[in-house]
Amino acid sequence: MDLILASASPRRSELLDQIGVSYRCEPADIDESRRDGEKPGDYVLRMAREKAAAVAARHGGEQIAVLAADTSVVIDEDVLGKPADRFEGLGMLARLSGRSHSVLTGLCLHTPEGGSEGELVETRVEFIQLSREMCEAYLATDEPWDKAGGYGIQGLAGAFVSSIEGSYSNVVGLPLAQTWRLLSARGIAGALEVKSE
Template sequence: MELILASASPRRRELLAQIGVQCRCEPADIDETQLPDEAAEDYVLRLACEKAARVAARHPGEAVAVLAADTAVVLDDDILGKPASRGEGLGMLARLSGRSHSVFTGICLCTPDGEPQAEVVETRVTFTQLNHRQCEAYLATDEPWDKAGGYAIQGLAGAFVTAIDGSYSNVVGLPLAETWRLLSAAGIAGGLEPAGE
């Protein structure tokens, strides 16, 4: 069964490749507006399920599975999206500085012969204290601009992180242990599956 990743994210594709899972990418292009009073966990789960369903609907009767994910960085019950300006980026880093925040990822797998399987994974991330000069230097790089929360833990911003409670790959954009479990249960092989099974 072919796997389609309902995303244009190179990071998610790289994470799947890391565990030996091959896929092709097909973005879902859905409305990602948060609903009024929608909790972050519900939001990422809803978007992951909508993305998977949208792409799966394009392939009726085909032997394809569709995996989708959505990640949110949350501080004080606020979802921190991708910074749209230098000022917004500085504000995000200032809020994250010296504090712990949550990263939630919803994942959903749709297969041709079963109910969608979905779950939410949370990781707690703690930042060191950052000064204005450090924030300015980070925002002068290409790294923060297409990242939720305005930082990339797998890049330079790894230097900001003093503690992680939970899945590291979740913060990058795809919780590998949980994803591997869903894919394995659906019979989608990766690099950890015994040969011939």
């Protein structure tokens, strides 16, 4: 069965490549607004389901599977999206400085036979204390601007992380263990497929 990754994220593509899965990318392009009073976990799961459904609807009748994910950085029940400007980026880094936060990813796999199956993955990340100068230097790079919470753990901001509890790949944008489990349960295992004798 062909697999579509409902994302334009280069990081998600790199992670899926890492486990040897064949796929093509097709962004969902949906409204990603959070509803009033919607809990962060409910929000990312809804986004993943809606992304998968939107792409699957374009391919009605075809034997394709659609994998979708949505990742948010959460602190004090507030969802931190991608910073719009330097001021917002500074505010995000100041909130994360010296504290622990959650990275939540909603994951959804849609197949014609099995419908949609979703999963919520949480990773706890703790930052060191960041000085204003460190934040300014980081925001002067290209790295923070297209990332939830205004940082990329796989890049320079890896130096900000004092501890991590849970999936590292989840913080990058796609929890690999959970993704592989969802895919292999539907017969889409890629390079990790176990051949029967």
